[in-house]
Amino acid sequence: MILLEKILKAKYEEYERKAEAGEMDQAKSIPAKELWRKMLTMLFETGHPWITFKDSCNLRSPQQHAGVMHSSNLCTEITLNTSADEIAVCNLGSVNLAASLGVLEKKVKQTVSTAIRMLDNVIEY
Secondary structure: OHHHHHHHHHHHHHHHHHHHOOOOOOOOOOOHHHHHHHHHHHHHHHOOOOOOOHHHHHHHOOOHHHOEEEEEOOOOOOEEEEOOOOOOOOOOOOOOOHHHOOOOHHHHHHHHHHHHHHHHHHHHO
């Protein structure tokens, strides 16, 4: 994992240098407080983005033996451990039961069965 962290740090620093040199079209600098206010405003107004502090998550994780948490699912209630051997992902699926009202029970079972098989395929591939 240390190698991955070094690679990510080098890439981040490369992008910082490019931004400072004007080599990135959409790069701009804003004060940290302004960015924080914009993020909180968006969170309060829309519910997005969900903000998770990975340092706090890693410090309090009961699964530190399983690797470092570098990511989470979309809503951030599930943090995902990553190690040198595994990259964690969160695969979600849903079935709109309201749209299935009046549909035969057999058809709903078939839909759920297919959805589960598709999620399994995502994991396998």
